[in-house]
Amino acid sequence: MPVSASNGFPGPEGFASPLAWLLAPVTVPAFLDELSGTAPHHIARGRSDYFDRLAGPAVAEQILAALRIDPAAVKLVRGPDHLPPEQYTLADGTVDLARVRAGLDNGYTIVCNNIEKYLRPFSTLTHGLEVELNFPTHVNAYITPPGSTGFLPHYDHHDVLVLQINGDKTWYFYGDEPVPPHLMQQMHEVDPAGLPEPTSLHLAAGDTLYLPRGRVHSAETTAEPSIHLTVGIHVPTVLTLLTHTLHMLSLRDDVVHTRLPARHLDDPDVRESLGALIHGGLMAIEDPDSLAEGLGAMQDFLVRRARCPVVGQVSDTVGIDAETLVRKQQPLYSRVTATGDGVGLQFAQLIVSARGDHETAMRFLAERTEPFRVGDLPGLTTSQQIELTRSLIMSGFLLRAATPPPTEAAPVHT
Structure with missing residues (x-):
């Protein structure tokens, strides 16, 4: 079953994929072939504004406002001390942002889980990574006051890319060997008293840190507050x-x-x-x-992890003909699947179904990464091409693309 590989992401133009943006100047092939699953790797950039397009100066307030309706996504942590949710929720069940900010002033780290569910720039990023890697991905945010530690030494069951957004943070690594997967499966707990002396590294704003699963670590802020994101990459196993x-x-x-x-x-x-x-x-x-x-x-x-794309309007379908230029919504993981009486193009939580004679066109759509003209859809009559295109624009799979300006003919000399 073909799967689409369209890569739209919130990073600046000039990068082939969201992963390329997060890792630069390390290349994606170098990361996958040499670094993935091995050891922590620090990518220092000396550019505090590197992640501004994804998470600008007001990102903390944007995240808290978006998660206000879901207290389960917000935690306040200070080492072994985890504030119970009733201490920062209102009577209507929403987050009391004033109490959350007071917790920050008292040394608690604000942990915001799965922010891709609430803010589209982060869902665009995670789904772009999922399209590229085929690994489920999520994003957490950590807002930490000066001179503070959030979690005690611990490990994650998945790989992590740490994106330092604001401020600096010192990371500590305990030992050179990860916790084996079979112990992680048993929910093995880290005994801080039995850990070796840590090594450390300094993460500045704009830097990326790769942390493979099972590596015991902790982190603390310096004299300034810190905001960092963790992109959790859940690599499937046998x-x-x-x-x-x-x-x-x-x-x-x-x-x-x-x-x-x-x-x-x-x-x-x-x-x-x-x-x-x-x-x-x-x-x-x-x-x-x-x-x-x-x-x-x-x-x-x-496929089902993707957020539904922005639904098209009827006006977007007016005047479509075989020469109309269209492109796929990006990023959008999709596949062609059999239905009871034909084929279906599955994406997000949707399936657009058609008769069996549309299979070649559906597979063309699932595999296509560049803009194309409606008349390029194979195996269909012109009226079928237009009808399918209109349906896919209305469901959000396709968008009308800007028509490139005509190329001027070179003068002919005689």
Whole structure:
């Protein structure tokens, strides 16, 4: 099933992707081939305004205002001390911003989780990363007063890109080895008393820090307040793929629903026979169709994470013909999927369905990254091309693109 790879993001022009912007001058290939999953890496820029287009001077107030309706997304933390939500919520269940600011004055870090759900610039960034990497992504914000530490030494279950927005922060790393994934799965807790002496680095405004999963760390501000964002990158594992594949297999094949025999826990002979049953399930998982179904389920999950695009207006569809130039909404992860009586173009929480004779055009749309003319849609009559384009503009998948100015013909000398 084809998947789109359109990359729109809030960074300045001149970067091929949102990840390229976050990592520059480190290239995306260098990051993926040499740095990802290895060790913390500091990208120092000496440009305090680097992230202004994403998060300007008023970003703290914008985030708090957006999250006011959802107290569950806001936490106040000062080392081991976590303020209970009732201490900074109003009677109507919303966040009391005055109490939150008072907590900041008393040394608490304001933690704002999953801000991509509330502010479109951050959802554009995260979805752009998801389109590029195929990894689910989220953004948290941390507003910390001077000379303070938010969380005690801890580790994250996912990779993180730290974006220092305002102020400076000192980061501490404890040991050279990450917590192994099997211990993370057991919710292993860090004992601060048993940690080695940390190494440290200074993160200035405009810098990026890459932190792979499992690395024990903490951070504290200097003499100035700090605002930083963490872009959490949830890299799927073999367990993720196996889980999705098994689930999809369970919907169509009874091999994984075979009943276990009585006394399978206590009878050694019965226990020994279980290997043959397990082997049958593993053989079914190895089938290419089963793997494709598992990957399709992961695609479906990623598609549904996107926020719905801005819906088009009827006026946007007036005057469309075969020469009209259009482009895809960016970023927008999409795929072509079978429906009951045809095919569907799935994106965000929407599916635009059509008859089976539209499949070639749908796949063209899912794979296309550049603007195109309506008449370029393959396998359709002109009226079908126009009808499909109008439907996709109204649903927000397509936008009318500016028509490039005509190229002047060079003078002919005789």
